[in-house]
Amino acid sequence: MSAVAVDGVWKFYGDYPALKNIRLEAARGSCLALIGRNGAGKTTLLRIIAGFNRPGKGQVRIFGREPRETDARRQIGFIGHGISVYDELSAFENLKLYGQLYNLPDPRASATEWLERTGLARVASGLVREFSRGMRQRLAVARAFLHEPSVLLLDEPFTALDDKAIAVLQRLLREALAQGKTIVMSTHQLREALELSSHVAMLNRGQVAFHGPCTPEMISDPGYVYARYGEG
Amino acid sequence: MRDKIMYGLGALAILILINDIIHIMGLPDEVNQGAIFKIIFFHVPVAITALTAAAVALIASVLFLVTRNFFYDALAVAVTEVGLAFLAANLVTGSLWGRVIWGVYWAWDARLTSALVCWLLYAGYLMLRHAIEEPTQRATFAAVFSIFAFIDVPIVIFSIKWWRTQHPQPVFWGGGSFPSDWLPYFLWNMLAMLLIGAVLTMTRLRQEESQRELDYLRRLAHSM
Amino acid sequence: MGFFHQAFVITVKDLRAELRTKEAVNSSFAFALVILLLFSFAFDSFEETTQQMAGGLLWIVFAFAGTLILNRSFARELPNDCLDALIAAPISGAALFLGKAIANFVLVMAVELISLPVFGIFSNVHWTRQFPELMLVLVLGSWGMTIIGTIFSALTVNIRLREVMLPMLTYPILIPPLMGAMQLTSGLVAGTPIAPDTVVWLKVLIGFDVVYTAVSLFLVETVLVG
Numbered sequence: 001m002s003a004v005a006v007d008g009v010w011k012f013y014g015d016y017p018a019l020k021n022i023r024l025e026a027a028r029g030s031c032l033a034l035i036g037r038n039g040a041g042k043t044t045l046l047r048i049i050a051g052f053n054r055p056g057k058g059q060v061r062i063f064g065r066e067p068r069e070t071d072a073r074r075q076i077g078f079i080g081h082g083i084s085v086y087d088e089l090s091a092f093e094n095l096k097l098y099g100q101l102y103n104l105p106d107p108r109a110s111a112t113e114w115l116e117r118t119g120l121a122r123v124a125s126g127l128v129r130e131f132s133r134g135m136r137q138r139l140a141v142a143r144a145f146l147h148e149p150s151v152l153l154l155d156e157p158f159t160a161l162d163d164k165a166i167a168v169l170q171r172l173l174r175e176a177l178a179q180g181k182t183i184v185m186s187t188h189q190l191r192e193a194l195e196l197s198s199h200v201a202m203l204n205r206g207q208v209a210f211h212g213p214c215t216p217e218m219i220s221d222p223g224y225v226y227a228r229y230g231e232g
Numbered sequence: 233m234r235d236k237i238m239y240g241l242g243a244l245a246i247l248i249l250i251n252d253i254i255h256i257m258g259l260p261d262e263v264n265q266g267a268i269f270k271i272i273f274f275h276v277p278v279a280i281t282a283l284t285a286a287a288v289a290l291i292a293s294v295l296f297l298v299t300r301n302f303f304y305d306a307l308a309v310a311v312t313e314v315g316l317a318f319l320a321a322n323l324v325t326g327s328l329w330g331r332v333i334w335g336v337y338w339a340w341d342a343r344l345t346s347a348l349v350c351w352l353l354y355a356g357y358l359m360l361r362h363a364i365e366e367p368t369q370r371a372t373f374a375a376v377f378s379i380f381a382f383i384d385v386p387i388v389i390f391s392i393k394w395w396r397t398q399h400p401q402p403v404f405w406g407g408g409s410f411p412s413d414w415l416p417y418f419l420w421n422m423l424a425m426l427l428i429g430a431v432l433t434m435t436r437l438r439q440e441e442s443q444r445e446l447d448y449l450r451r452l453a454h455s456m
Numbered sequence: 457m458g459f460f461h462q463a464f465v466i467t468v469k470d471l472r473a474e475l476r477t478k479e480a481v482n483s484s485f486a487f488a489l490v491i492l493l494l495f496s497f498a499f500d501s502f503e504e505t506t507q508q509m510a511g512g513l514l515w516i517v518f519a520f521a522g523t524l525i526l527n528r529s530f531a532r533e534l535p536n537d538c539l540d541a542l543i544a545a546p547i548s549g550a551a552l553f554l555g556k557a558i559a560n561f562v563l564v565m566a567v568e569l570i571s572l573p574v575f576g577i578f579s580n581v582h583w584t585r586q587f588p589e590l591m592l593v594l595v596l597g598s599w600g601m602t603i604i605g606t607i608f609s610a611l612t613v614n615i616r617l618r619e620v621m622l623p624m625l626t627y628p629i630l631i632p633p634l635m636g637a638m639q640l641t642s643g644l645v646a647g648t649p650i651a652p653d654t655v656v657w658l659k660v661l662i663g664f665d666v667v668y669t670a671v672s673l674f675l676v677e678t679v680l681v682g
Contacts, residue, residue, distance in 0.1 A: 013368055016451035051681070053681065074546045082537025100465045205455055359621065360611070360625060363616050363617060368682065381629065395639075
């Protein structure tokens with residue numbers, strides 16, 4: 001069974017199809033990079049996979065389950081454009097909150113552990129609004145990894161990050177892949193993404209233009225896929 | 233084909249209405265209230281048409297949420313707008329009658345107040361639609377709002393009735409002075425109003441569907 | 457973790473975040489004070505008619521001030537896309553909604569309970585004579601206001617003119633419970649207990665609260681996910 005299976009998904013804005021009959025799969029332990037121009041539908045697709053929006057037609061399965069099912073949601077970790085932590089709460093309170101929502105056995109212990117792993121233990125009781133940009137981003141990463149998700153969905157994960165956060169995230173993603181977790185990420189930073197990716201899917205105007213394994217040519221020349229399958 | 237049916241029904245409704253108005257003009261004045269009493273031939277049918285419109289809007293909204301078919305969304309907005317127009321006609325005829333009988337246009341009586349509150353409720357539906365850009369979200373949120381509004385209609389009507397009542401008792405059921413031989417003209421008017429409502433809804437529905445197609449083409453053009 | 461525990465976690469989160477900044481509560485209470493002040497110019501507090509209107513005036517203040525709190529409810533989730541993370545979490549939309557509604561209810565009640573004595577002093581009303589019954593009406597009226605305000609706050613969170621839209625959508629729907637609360641409150645602050653002829657308004661309040669709580673819990677998932 002695929003970790004993530006997207007089967008004939010359409011998304012409509014009124015009558016206009018933003019996604020047309022998308023079919024994608026990501027096997028357990030693989031890393032799929034979604035590439036494509038702005039407006040190609042990458043974010044829309046990721047949000048549907050994460051269960052934030054329902055597809056107009058077709059279905060998404062996370063280990064065989066519909067993404068809105070509680071058991072499927074427990075397996076998903078999502079990092080989007082926003083950091084999804086509260087400015088008015090401390091780093092520890094934020095992580096404890098999500099630990100409780102994910103029904104972790106010991107939310108406090110998990111929160112402390114992830115603050116250490118992202119290098120935020122020192123500022124655990126500081127309010128997020130006092131944090132620097134890089135610290136906020138690392139906290140966002142900790143928030144997404146806290147419940148040990150087996151499927152990670154990342155929307156442009158490297159775009160807004162500073163060097164330290166990129167390093168933290170890449171290390172965590174490598175560890176996750178080594179543990180057999182599955183990653184689907186949309187990205188513009190082809191070089192950073194393709195280093196991790198086992199597969200690539202290119203979206204063009206809401207359709208899958210290419211879907212296949214990530215080859216050495218792609219890694220050596222990130223523009224290769226665009227040149228070969230895109231409209232340039 | 234659809235156009236021809238629409239024009240046919242529209243023409244039929246107008247013929248019925250003209251014929252009926254001629255007959256109603258020929259009727260004698262009512263004993264107590266005089267000529268103004270005849271406004272009931274219009275006041276009540278437009279109210280019933282408006283209520284029918286609200287019920288259709290509810291059904292269309294629920295069907296949209298179940299099927300996600302945009303036809304039902306277009307139907308819901310079309311019928312809500314037409315219902316609002318009819319409810320406005322109800323309010324205007326009601327206050328004209330009030331001006332003659334009570335001496336004031338507006339008396340905050342139970343049913344006029346209920347009608348006004350319902351009008352505001354459904355005006356909110358249209359405002360909500362105007363404020364949402366993305367068609368799928370607009371349709372979903374509007375459908376949810378329509379359900380909330382419809383549930384409120386009976387609550388509003390009953391609570392305002394308890395609040396105060398100085399409206400005359402319903403003339404048909406309260407043993408009032410509505411002569412039984414006037415009933416056919418009333419029913420013909422009822423039919424005419426419902427037909428006019430249906431034709432207006434169909435017209436507005438078609439407009440809404442063209443609008444959706446335009447929106448589709450515009451988005452397509454932007455994506456090029 | 458059970459449904460109510462999930463809702464409770466959300467309530468605690470919302471209250472904690474609000475109490476750190478007190479943005480909504482402070483602005484709401486300040487607004488309530490300003491309206492009370494304006495009323496004191498509009499209506500002579502020593503006239504009997506003003507006393508009879510006490511319930512109406514009070515609930516107008518509550519409705520206006522409450523809107524400021526309810527507007528913040530889902531808007532609070534916007535700055536860092538926090539709503540995404542809440543929707544992604546393995547809790548039902550209904551638990552999320554209930555949690556937020558309870559947090560709003562606590563805040564709305566807090567502002568009302570502070571405004572009440574101020575109103576009593578400004579308007580020369582001895583409002584404590586039927587205290588338990590008055591509290592019952594306050595709770596029922598505020599819950600109706602909160603439930604409608606919270607679900608519509610979710611509907612309007614992403615749209616243009618959010619601050620204006622929320623009251624325009626909520627007030628017409630809230631007319632029946634507000635009417636009931638006004639009617640009952642006027643009697644209670646004048647010292648008259650709820651009598652058989654006014655008990656119907658209690659039923660309106662309870663009915664409204666039950667029906668709309670159920671419908672909101674049922675439809676909130678559609679509002680959040682589509």
